[in-house]
Amino acid sequence: MANFNLNINGKEYTVEVDPSTPILWVLRDHLQLFGTKYGCGIAQCGSCTIHLGGIAMRSCILPVSQVGSQPVTTIEGLSENGDHPLQEAWLAHDVPQCGYCQSGQIMNAAALLSANPKPSDEEIESAMHGNICRCGTYTRIKAAIKTASASK
Amino acid sequence: MSIIKTAVGRRSFLKSTTLTGGGMMLGFSWLASCQSKSEEEIMAMPKEWFEINSYLKIGDNGVVTIYTPNPEFGQNVRTSMPMLIAEELDVDWKRVIVEQAPYHPENFGFQFTGGSRGIMSRWEPLRMAGASARHMLREAAAQLWQVPVDEITTDGGLLHHVATGKTAGYGEFASAAANIPVPEEVKLKDVKDFKIIGKSQKNVDGKAIVKGDPLFGFDYHKEGMLIAMIEHPPAFGMTLKSIDDSAAKAMPGIRDVIAIKSYQDDFEKGGFDANAFPEIVAIVGNSTWEVMQAKKQLRIEWKEIESHTETINGFRGKETKNIPAGLESSADHRAQMQEVAGRHGKIVRKDGDPETAFRHAAKIIERSYSAPFLAHNSMEPLNAFAHVDGDKVHIAAAIQIPSLIIPAIASGLGIPPENIEMEIPRMGGGFGRKAYAHYVVEAALISQRVNAPVKLVYTREDDMTNGIYRPTYHATYRAALDENNNMIAFHVKAGGIPESPLFANRFPAGAIQNYLAEEWSIDSNISIGAFRAPRSNFMAGAEQSFLDEVAEAAGKDPIQFRLDMLKQAQENPVGERNDYDAERYAGVLELVREKSAWGQNQANVHRGVSAYFCHNTYAAHVLDLIMEAGKPVVQNVCCAIDCGIVVNPDAAINMTEGAITDGIGNAFYGELTFKDGVPEKKNFDKYRIIRMAEAPKNIDVHFVQNEINPTGMGEPPFPPIFGAIANAMYKATGERQYHQPFLGSKEVLG
Numbered sequence: 006m007a008n009f010n011l012n013i014n015g016k017e018y019t020v021e022v023d024p025s026t027p028i029l030w031v032l033r034d035h036l037q038l039f040g041t042k043y044g045c046g047i048a049q050c051g052s053c054t055i056h057l058g059g060i061a062m063r064s065c066i067l068p069v070s071q072v073g074s075q076p077v078t079t080i081e082g083l084s085e086n087g088d089h090p091l092q093e094a095w096l097a098h099d100v101p102q103c104g105y106c107q108s109g110q111i112m113n114a115a116a117l118l119s120a121n122p123k124p125s126d127e128e129i130e131s132a133m134h135g136n137i138c139r140c141g142t143y144t145r146i147k148a149a150i151k152t153a154s155a156s157k
Numbered sequence: 158m159s160i161i162k163t164a165v166g167r168r169s170f171l172k173s174t175t176l177t178g179g180g181m182m183l184g185f186s187w188l189a190s191c192q193s194k195s196e197e198e199i200m201a202m203p204k205e206w207f208e209i210n211s212y213l214k215i216g217d218n219g220v221v222t223i224y225t226p227n228p229e230f231g232q233n234v235r236t237s238m239p240m241l242i243a244e245e246l247d248v249d250w251k252r253v254i255v256e257q258a259p260y261h262p263e264n265f266g267f268q269f270t271g272g273s274r275g276i277m278s279r280w281e282p283l284r285m286a287g288a289s290a291r292h293m294l295r296e297a298a299a300q301l302w303q304v305p306v307d308e309i310t311t312d313g314g315l316l317h318h319v320a321t322g323k324t325a326g327y328g329e330f331a332s333a334a335a336n337i338p339v340p341e342e343v344k345l346k347d348v349k350d351f352k353i354i355g356k357s358q359k360n361v362d363g364k365a366i367v368k369g370d371p372l373f374g375f376d377y378h379k380e381g382m383l384i385a386m387i388e389h390p391p392a393f394g395m396t397l398k399s400i401d402d403s404a405a406k407a408m409p410g411i412r413d414v415i416a417i418k419s420y421q422d423d424f425e426k427g428g429f430d431a432n433a434f435p436e437i438v439a440i441v442g443n444s445t446w447e448v449m450q451a452k453k454q455l456r457i458e459w460k461e462i463e464s465h466t467e468t469i470n471g472f473r474g475k476e477t478k479n480i481p482a483g484l485e486s487s488a489d490h491r492a493q494m495q496e497v498a499g500r501h502g503k504i505v506r507k508d509g510d511p512e513t514a515f516r517h518a519a520k521i522i523e524r525s526y527s528a529p530f531l532a533h534n535s536m537e538p539l540n541a542f543a544h545v546d547g548d549k550v551h552i553a554a555a556i557q558i559p560s561l562i563i564p565a566i567a568s569g570l571g572i573p574p575e576n577i578e579m580e581i582p583r584m585g586g587g588f589g590r591k592a593y594a595h596y597v598v599e600a601a602l603i604s605q606r607v608n609a610p611v612k613l614v615y616t617r618e619d620d621m622t623n624g625i626y627r628p629t630y631h632a633t634y635r636a637a638l639d640e641n642n643n644m645i646a647f648h649v650k651a652g653g654i655p656e657s658p659l660f661a662n663r664f665p666a667g668a669i670q671n672y673l674a675e676e677w678s679i680d681s682n683i684s685i686g687a688f689r690a691p692r693s694n695f696m697a698g699a700e701q702s703f704l705d706e707v708a709e710a711a712g713k714d715p716i717q718f719r720l721d722m723l724k725q726a727q728e729n730p731v732g733e734r735n736d737y738d739a740e741r742y743a744g745v746l747e748l749v750r751e752k753s754a755w756g757q758n759q760a761n762v763h764r765g766v767s768a769y770f771c772h773n774t775y776a777a778h779v780l781d782l783i784m785e786a787g788k789p790v791v792q793n794v795c796c797a798i799d800c801g802i803v804v805n806p807d808a809a810i811n812m813t814e815g816a817i818t819d820g821i822g823n824a825f826y827g828e829l830t831f832k833d834g835v836p837e838k839k840n841f842d843k844y845r846i847i848r849m850a851e852a853p854k855n856i857d858v859h860f861v862q863n864e865i866n867p868t869g870m871g872e873p874p875f876p877p878i879f880g881a882i883a884n885a886m887y888k889a890t891g892e893r894q895y896h897q898p899f900l901g902s903k904e905v906l907g
């Protein structure tokens with residue numbers, strides 16, 4: 006067990022956990038931030054995507070000890086009122102079905118758009134390859150990313 | 158305008174209650190209503206159908222709330238149900254709030270999601286409730302204003318009397334309306350007068366989902382709650398022998414390690430109590446990561462099960478199943494299926510004289526198809542919260558059929574069913590798996606043993622390897638053509654491990670003079686259950702691939718070939734028990750032919766067609782495939798659907814897109830194999846799920862316009878896509894696809 010000071014969504018937290026604990030479980034079990042989802046635990050599905058220093062990361066394989074002072078953003082901190090252009094585009098296209106994968110999809114897409122504000126279809130497909138949607142909402146996810154990209 | 162009765166004899170579908178604090182509360186049964194049924198039919202309905210299990214509340218402030226007994230798993234019913242109520246009540250549907258009713262059998266009766274019954278079963282009851290409440294509000298206003306009720310009109314939650322210029326909100330009359338007798342019959346709107354139904358409305362939970370709100374079962378949290386995980390046998394055909402828990406218990410944060418027996422010896426299992434691993438080990442601790450780590454330190458000995466039988470008292474009455482001993486492997490399964498498929502099966506339907514027709518055939522085409530076991534792989538792994546506190550039980554679990562798991566929980570805990578309270582959070586995908594809720598029983602038993610609130614979570618590996626899988630199937634089709642290339646006989650023989658997928662009375666039964674359907678099955682100890690469009694999910698692909706091949710052999714256009722058969726079924730049906738409406742079936746084929754511009758071929762675009770009927774809905778697809786460096790790329794899917802009236806078109810389109818994408822993914826990659834009882838895939842690194850780049854680039858969905866009561870949407874577009882992709886792949890490569898998965902781990906064809 007060790008103490009870690011974390012900056013999450015602009016707030017400071019201290020948690021006492023085993024250093025190997027993935028940040029996913031710190032968020033969910035210790036901080037009750039449930040927006041970041043568990044889907045596979047082995048970096049294969051993208052449900053757990055967060056931003057670490059602005060870069061999309063799979064939080065299920067990121068030990069808390071490696072976070073250091075880098076700021077963490079989760080879906081709860083992506084925007085003030087759920088009004089990030091991607092969140093709005095998601096609603097405009099009525100993307101979700103069960104909805105379980107969607108916070109990870111949005112976080113991954115947000116990192117894509119900040120690195121590449123006008124991605125092509127192929128660039129979207131390759132950037133989103135790590136995010137599974139078992140309900141099969143891919144056509145809408147892609148359309149929503151394009152809408153958000155055009156709105157910027 | 159149709160008139161609908163709300164009561165027959167002493168049986169009533171509606172009940173009015175006054176609310177303390179004002180407002181009206183109308184209780185109704187969502188299972189049934191009287192429309193288009195005779196009195197005898199109504200009296201013959203099961204008593205439970207008359208149970209009041211849903212409530213419509215109109216508060217003094219005019220807010221309308223519906224308490225629904227129905228769990229949600231992505232079919233948008235929380236949006237479509239208010240639409241139905243609001244349509245007849247004449248309120249803005251956005252002011253209608255849906256609350257998930259907790260499980261409470263006395264108030265909410267039988268709760269079920271699955272089999273695409275969502276909208277179908279509630280179409281009439283919800284409209285009846287809305288229309289009745291509107292009627293009572295108008296009566297109340299007429300009494301106070303002292304004007305004839307017929308002169309009172311409504312819109313947007315307001316009551317008007319035009320002649321006197323009086324206007325009031327529903328809220329003002331809600332308490333008075335509660336004292337108006339429930340009308341014995343009410344008028345429902347005509348389809349042409351709908352203002353809300355048939356117009357796309359957005360998912361009411363959309364905002365909460367994109368903000369990451371804790372909606373799901375996996376997100377359930379209670380102060381002081383412990384985390385539990387299970388360790389089940391590594392192989393089907395094994396059970397618990399002994400545990401050495403010393404290393405695991407010594408790990409940080411671990412509270413206990415216990416053996417669990419999910420079903421008491423005298424418990425009579427129902428149809429959804431399937432579970433191959435009733436004896437397992439649970440490990441309980443403070444946090445998920447600590448439990449995950451300690452789980453690896455469990456030293457458990459497993460032993461092989463003995464052959465036994467299991468009696469299941471399900472929807473079809475009591476059935477006895479043989480559960481053989483042994484550790485099964487997919488290679489053996491394939492050999493067994495080959496062998497049994499070569500013998501005679503059990504004849505389920507026979508029309509005419511198929512033997513003679515085959516003997517006299519000019520040409521016989523015979524082909525066999527197969528598909529593997531599939532895991533559901535809902536995005537949200539199985540989980541359940543339970544708190545057994547003395548003889549009180551609180552459960553929170555996202556499950557498809559809450560009512561059916563209560564007996565097992567009660568029996569396991571030795572606590573009466575009425576002491577069990579159940580919350581039903583949002584479900585992160587189900588696809589049939591979450592109808593089999595053994596994990597809720599497990600959670601309850603663990604909580605009772607450790608005497609604390611517990612959330613049981615399955616890892617992805619647990620979820621995939623403790624499956625209630627889609628069975629593996631095999632079907633052999635034969636068709637006889639005469640010298641003029643007319644199909645004169647058709648023979649299907651289908652089976653699987655451990656059940657047959659056959660629907661003997663579906664198309665092409667009824668469309669052909671000489672028809673034979675046989676089935677077989679092979680026992681297994683691998684647990685199986687419903688998977689999106691059960692059995693249809695295999696039969697559609699096999700049958701529609703075969704018909705494509707027969708049409709080609711007969712030198713006919715594949716759509717015209719099917720239409721000709723359907724014409725026969727419509728004009729001159731063979732046999733009496735044909736399970737489909739040939740006209741509606743032909744309707745979706747005609748619509749897809751038109752919308753896809755069938756016949757106008759483009760260079761390098763390979764098209765496949767397929768159509769199927771299941772869950773009361775007709776669906777046809779034309780799929781366009783291109784090949785890029787040997788890789789099949791689905792460019793477009795044009796889909797035609799007849800599901801009656803479409804309540805929420807955009808939501809229905811979303812569901813259809815999902816079903817098509819899911820189907821293509823399963824056709825290309827879906828497969829779970831076993832080696833000595835061990836599932837060979839445990840997580841998404843090996844179990845391939847379709848990803849964005851592999852999904853169709855475009856999907857066009859078209860609905861047949863009619864005024865038939867709405868039918869299911871979640872499942873029907875799924876089965877036929879397997880045939881459409883197989884037929885398009887044939888066009889692209891010249892090779893027919895007989896065995897799923899069509900790609901597996903292959904990236905390129907040929």
Ligand code: FES
Pocket residue numbers: 042043044045046047048049050051052053054063064065066
């Ligand atoms: S849970 Fe992290 S990628 Fe799947």
Ligand code: FES
Pocket residue numbers: 101102103104105106107137138139140141142231536585586
């Ligand atoms: S919406 Fe269900 S997994 Fe993506």
